[in-house]
Amino acid sequence: MPFHPLGIAHLSAVLRQAGMDVIVRDLTFEEIDGCIPDLVIRQPRIIGIYIMLTMVGNALMLARKIRQDIPDAVLVCGGPLPTVRPESFDRDFDIVFRGEAARSFPLFCSDCLASASLREVLRRHHRYPGLHAVDPGSGMLLRTPAQAIDEEGMDSLPIPDRSDFPHSRYQKAWEDREGFSPACIMTTYGCPHTCEFCSKPIFGRYFRRRSMDRIMEEIRSIRSFGYDGLWIGDDCFTLDPGHVRAFCRRMIRENPGMRWTCLSRSDGITPEDAALMREAGCKKVFFGLESGSNDVLKLMNKNTTVESAERTLDLFSRCGIETAGFFMVGYPGESRETIETTLRWSLTLPLDEISFTIPFPLPDTELAKRISGLQADADWRYESENRLVYESDFDQEYLHKRIEETYALFTAGKKPGITSRSSP
Numbered sequence: 001m002p003f004h005p006l007g008i009a010h011l012s013a014v015l016r017q018a019g020m021d022v023i024v025r026d027l028t029f030e031e032i033d034g035c036i037p038d039l040v041i042r043q044p045r046i047i048g049i050y051i052m053l054t055m056v057g058n059a060l061m062l063a064r065k066i067r068q069d070i071p072d073a074v075l076v077c078g079g080p081l082p083t084v085r086p087e088s089f090d091r092d093f094d095i096v097f098r099g100e101a102a103r104s105f106p107l108f109c110s111d112c113l114a115s116a117s118l119r120e121v122l123r124r125h126h127r128y129p130g131l132h133a134v135d136p137g138s139g140m141l142l143r144t145p146a147q148a149i150d151e152e153g154m155d156s157l158p159i160p161d162r163s164d165f166p167h168s169r170y171q172k173a174w175e176d177r178e179g180f181s182p183a184c185i186m187t188t189y190g191c192p193h194t195c196e197f198c199s200k201p202i203f204g205r206y207f208r209r210r211s212m213d214r215i216m217e218e219i220r221s222i223r224s225f226g227y228d229g230l231w232i233g234d235d236c237f238t239l240d241p242g243h244v245r246a247f248c249r250r251m252i253r254e255n256p257g258m259r260w261t262c263l264s265r266s267d268g269i270t271p272e273d274a275a276l277m278r279e280a281g282c283k284k285v286f287f288g289l290e291s292g293s294n295d296v297l298k299l300m301n302k303n304t305t306v307e308s309a310e311r312t313l314d315l316f317s318r319c320g321i322e323t324a325g326f327f328m329v330g331y332p333g334e335s336r337e338t339i340e341t342t343l344r345w346s347l348t349l350p351l352d353e354i355s356f357t358i359p360f361p362l363p364d365t366e367l368a369k370r371i372s373g374l375q376a377d378a379d380w381r382y383e384s385e386n387r388l389v390y391e392s393d394f395d396q397e398y399l400h401k402r403i404e405e406t407y408a409l410f411t412a413g414k415k416p417g418i419t420s421r422s423s424p
Ligand code: B12
Pocket: 001, 002, 003, 004, 005, 006, 007, 008, 010, 011, 047, 048, 049, 050, 051, 052, 053, 054, 055, 076, 077, 078, 079, 080, 081, 084, 097, 099, 100, 101, 102, 105, 184, 186, 190, 198, 199, 200, 201, 202, 203, 233, 234, 235, 357, 362, 363, 382, 383, 384, 385
């Protein structure tokens, strides 16, 4: 389901606050190169592109067209994938920004606009945390470490500027399918856990909370664009029970009737907290359940158990919150038997939605270090492509077939009149 790009809303807010002219082109509903004629007319000095997994091919194609048609623009990229694999982008882009860019990118832009050439700016490249670039004169690699912004710094940033996105199209897509229209928001950043497969390219393990006043201010801004819900994008919204309770109390007071969803681990939640979440409008919680085998959960360094997952799901479904489970099958080191256990287990749980992925070794994860035979064109090209991109003990066709069969059984169990699902 589509969401407007929140990172771009953050950056346009800080750039505008610093007095710069910003044009935002959200290509979610557009032909990718449809933006080029307009850019040719407007001749922006700096053009930035957001890139995550599945967007690499499109982003490189767009960058090459921009280079051809607007050769004088400084071409910059940022986001999750350039952060962990900057070398894949430093030939097509003049500058790659790694990590949180809300401070470094505006500084870079204002220096760039005030300088005669990019070379002059790059002479002082140490000023910009997270910069990665090949010096156009010497061919030398210029690199500065990315820098995380602390809680106080986060709260001093302006509220993301969402004024440039085609909201009615996002809202319609959601309304048609889910009956409400949520906007993405982050209330905390980072996650201290060390799951082997997880990539935390931008916010890392450094956990930070935003102040509740700022969160509520952002929700007022989101509502002013016509959204009636929130999709909380925090890596794990329920990490700090104090934060969850404070959020719920403010939602009850200030945004009654607004529905929201979040991601959670399957441990550490009390019945009282789940009930409070329900009262505060929580509609659905997404859980990374991953596997129905405790041995595989250990292999993943997940630090949860099958039993804790069952307890937590029971707790949420009892208090009327929908639950969704993400599972992985074909994990390196597991067996056919544990795969089948996971597939069966998913059908016994009180879940309203299930989603299976075959493992993708995201760059910079411990899993990526453990696998071998990674293919050269490894990036998935679309969401949940579920393509095996390394040497695996499992056959992709078998995994796809069993995933589809499990979805079919799950859907059959959800038909009106059928209240319980049984294992195959
Ligand atoms: C919301 C979200 C989604 C939304 C849509 C996101 C969107 N509109 O772009 C949905 C649900 C659709 C989604 C789907 C997927 N997602 Co997602 N998603 C997220 C999530 C939870 C929050 C993103 C967000 O809003 N962050 C907040 C903003 C403020 O941060 P930001 O966007 O990173 O922006 C900052 C920097 O990156 C940088 N920056 C960003 N853009 C630019 C541009 C320039 C020019 C510069 C200089 C800097 C810069 O500055 C910003 C401010 O500091 C992140 C997890 C996370 N914690 O970030 C995962 C995450 C981005 N998703 C991820 C993945 C893997 C996926 C899927 C591939 C999953 C799948 N099963 O298929 C799909 C692919 C979607 C697709 N494009 O086809 C990974 C990306 C890994 C990677 N290395 O690329 C992440 C990191 C989660 C994870 N740990 O695995 N996702």
